[in-house]
Amino acid sequence: MxxxxxxxxxxxxxxxxxxxxxxxxxxKGRELADTLGVRLGAMLLGKGVRPxxxxxxxxxxxxxxLADHDALAMYRTLPYARWIIDxxxxxxxxxxxxxxxxxxxxxxxxxxxxxxVGLTADCTDLQIGEYESGGRLFSRKLLxxxxxxxxxxxxxxxxxxxxxxxxxxxxxxxxxxxxxDGRAGELCEIDFAPAPEDELVRVLEHHxxxxxxxxxxxxxxxxxxxxxxxxxxxxxxxxLAATLNAAVxxxxxxxDAGFIHHDHQVGQTGTTVRPKLYIACGISGAxxxxxxxxxxxxxxxxxxDPEAPIFQIAHYGIVGDALEVIPxxxxxxxxxx
Amino acid sequence: xxxxxxVLVKQVPNWSNITGEAMNADGTVNRNALPxxxxxxxxxxxxxxxxxxxxxxxxxxxxxxGPPRAADILRDALCRGADRAILLSDRRFAASDTLATSYAxxxxxxxxxxxxxxxxxxxxxxDGDTAQVGPQVAEKLKLPQVSYVERVLECRGDRxxxxxNLGRAHEIVEAETPLLLTVVGGGxxxxxxxxxxxxxxxxxxxxxxxxKAAQARGAAVGELKDELAARGLLIDTWGVDEIxxxxxxxxLTGSPTKVKKIMNVVLKGKDLKxxxxxxxxxxxxxxxxxxxxxxx
Numbered sequence: 059m060x061x062x063x064x065x066x067x068x069x070x071x072x073x074x075x076x077x078x079x080x081x082x083x084x085x086k087g088r089e090l091a092d093t094l095g096v097r098l099g100a101m102l103l104g105k106g107v108r109p110x111x112x113x114x115x116x117x118x119x120x121x122x123x124l125a126d127h128d129a130l131a132m133y134r135t136l137p138y139a140r141w142i143i144d145x146x147x148x149x150x151x152x153x154x155x156x157x158x159x160x161x162x163x164x165x166x167x168x169x170x171x172x173x174x175v176g177l178t179a180d181c182t183d184l185q186i187g188e189y190e191s192g193g194r195l196f197s198r199k200l201l202x203x204x205x206x207x208x209x210x211x212x213x214x215x216x217x218x219x220x221x222x223x224x225x226x227x228x229x230x231x232x233x234x235x236x237x238x239d240g241r242a243g244e245l246c247e248i249d250f251a252p253a254p255e256d257e258l259v260r261v262l263e264h265h266x267x268x269x270x271x272x273x274x275x276x277x278x279x280x281x282x283x284x285x286x287x288x289x290x291x292x293x294x295x296x297x298l299a300a301t302l303n304a305a306v307x308x309x310x311x312x313x314d315a316g317f318i319h320h321d322h323q324v325g326q327t328g329t330t331v332r333p334k335l336y337i338a339c340g341i342s343g344a345x346x347x348x349x350x351x352x353x354x355x356x357x358x359x360x361x362x363d364p365e366a367p368i369f370q371i372a373h374y375g376i377v378g379d380a381l382e383v384i385p386x387x388x389x390x391x392x393x394x395x
Numbered sequence: 396x397x398x399x400x401x402v403l404v405k406q407v408p409n410w411s412n413i414t415g416e417a418m419n420a421d422g423t424v425n426r427n428a429l430p431x432x433x434x435x436x437x438x439x440x441x442x443x444x445x446x447x448x449x450x451x452x453x454x455x456x457x458x459x460x461g462p463p464r465a466a467d468i469l470r471d472a473l474c475r476g477a478d479r480a481i482l483l484s485d486r487r488f489a490a491s492d493t494l495a496t497s498y499a500x501x502x503x504x505x506x507x508x509x510x511x512x513x514x515x516x517x518x519x520x521x522d523g524d525t526a527q528v529g530p531q532v533a534e535k536l537k538l539p540q541v542s543y544v545e546r547v548l549e550c551r552g553d554r555x556x557x558x559x560n561l562g563r564a565h566e567i568v569e570a571e572t573p574l575l576l577t578v579v580g581g582g583x584x585x586x587x588x589x590x591x592x593x594x595x596x597x598x599x600x601x602x603x604x605x606x607k608a609a610q611a612r613g614a615a616v617g618e619l620k621d622e623l624a625a626r627g628l629l630i631d632t633w634g635v636d637e638i639x640x641x642x643x644x645x646x647l648t649g650s651p652t653k654v655k656k657i658m659n660v661v662l663k664g665k666d667l668k669x670x671x672x673x674x675x676x677x678x679x680x681x682x683x684x685x686x687x688x689x690x691x
Contacts, residue, residue: 170527220651258571335690378671393678
């Protein structure tokens with residue numbers, strides 16, 4: 059039997075540092091590699107990115123595959139994909155993981171198509187396990203768990219017969235492993251050769267936008283839904299957030315209604331969060347929203363409708379009008395502090 | 396210059412207002428309980444193509460792979476201004492994952508719709524949210540891809556200047572045709588069906604529909620087909636044979652990913668502590684959370 063291939067993580071570089079999701083993936087990748095008894099590799103591409111290899115080792119990578127080249131300064135599909143396709147074809151990793159970011163979701167399908175392998179999008183969990191089909195048993199397979207059909211079902215997907223097994227993984231759902239500074243690892247430099255086709259798409263301008271709010275890092279989130287009724291009443295949420303030193307989140311319905319900017323959106327098409335405390339105000343708790351917040355340690359739901367699904371996942375519930383309850387909450391909090 | 400464009404579209408179940416009846420007891424999805432709609436991103440892709448046609452001239456062909464009833468969105472596309480519609484439908488395409496789907500679509504474009512300048516598709520479909528088929532079609536056509544397109548700012552000969560929306564960033568790129576775009580749109584909505592086109596194209600028929608109509612009228616299929624073709628009302632309907640597809644690469648056989656398990660999302664109903672919405676209730680809640688050090 060052929061020796062088993064490695065587990066790889068695509069290390070995305072964002073504004074000169076390793077993206078959070080890639081660090082999260084190294085944690086999960088480490089776990090998978092240990093279960094399989096194989097090495098964890100990280101693919102690092104860019105210009106002047108060599109110094110970032112240490113951080114990848116510290117977060118669990120045994121080996122960093124590096125391409126440091128002027129032509130890789132900005133992410134572009136064709137050169138990045140070509141380097142990864144060639145490397146994967148040569149080294150035959152068992153598993154390759156990407157963050158489900160705009161870059162990861164642009165890159166991974168291109169690689170999967172060229173290698174003719176399966177790819178599962180937007181996974182929320184990954185495990186090693188068995189798969190049985192037609193009397194055949196496949197062991198040591200990557201079980202790829204993802205919400206499907208608008209989050210109404212959770213599907214487990216496998217690619218039993220071809221390698222690498224590939225998946226993109228949702229940002230914010232995997233736990234970040236503590237860094238072991240000074241942890242050593244191998245650095246393996248792989249040549250990158252520019253090709254004329256790389257110039258078919260040229261980046262003229264790239265503008266990064268500051269996020270208006272850092273939801274993922276906030277220990278407390280105060281979120282409003284359509285039940286808040288208006289953009290004006292979101293001011294109440296900001297007041298409550300200020301009292302608690304919390305960030306303001308929102309449901310998709312509130313964002314679509316124009317109550318607040320999309321950066322604040324929590325849920326399947328927004329940010330996934332797991333704060334210490336999540337206060338849902340006027341949020342009914344549609345499955346798409348729950349998908350992004352139900353891992354919160356404590357959930358308080360305030361809603362007029364006692365049947366709202368949000369109460370099914372909440373720890374504390376107040377059936378009432380959020381516009382009346384929030385001022386009382388602010389008052390009580392100020393009294394308690 | 397004018398552009399020969401192929402727009403990839405999909406008919407999807409509408410998940411936006413899902414109800415309990417949409418789920419079967421065994422956790423599978425009852426597609427029949429959900430209305431079928433034009434995938435929203437694909438509608439924006441069609442709009443981008445029609446807008447380019449208005450500005451620069453050209454021809455827009457819409458292509459979908461799906462069951463016979465997917466002809467509905469092709470009629471819709473014709474009524475909005477598409478020039479030609481193609482339904483790729485064959486039982487042997489059933490259960491295709493994104494790799495097999497992209498193979499069938501790319502094979503159709505290679506064998507029947509070349510040459511072209513642009514292949515345009517929505518970023519993702521709301522039934523799977525994978526955003527994989529666009530880049531996979533691009534790879535199979537050996538084309539560069541520009542994903543998350545908001546709009547085409549400018550055409551410089553065979554090069555397009557395009558604005559991309561990357562969520563936390565935006566980018567202006569210049570790309571040479573032939574090219575594949577995946578579209579997110581720039582906040583505008585798609586044009587409505589045109590009344591004149593609606594009168595005409597509501598009668599457009601796929602091969603499946605012609606067969607049914609011929610049976611009902613006791614007419615010959617060939618005659619009916621010729622009649623519709625002469626009036627430009629034929630929705631070309633192709634299967635595995637018409638696109639010379641390799642059966643090892645279509646349907647379940649051509650799909651490397653398999654579903655191991657599907658679980659219905661069941662709300663467990665935690666031990667919910669209820670508090671009254673009045674001052675006393677709210678204070679009791681705050682006291683409890685303070686005691687648990689949840690705020691600190």
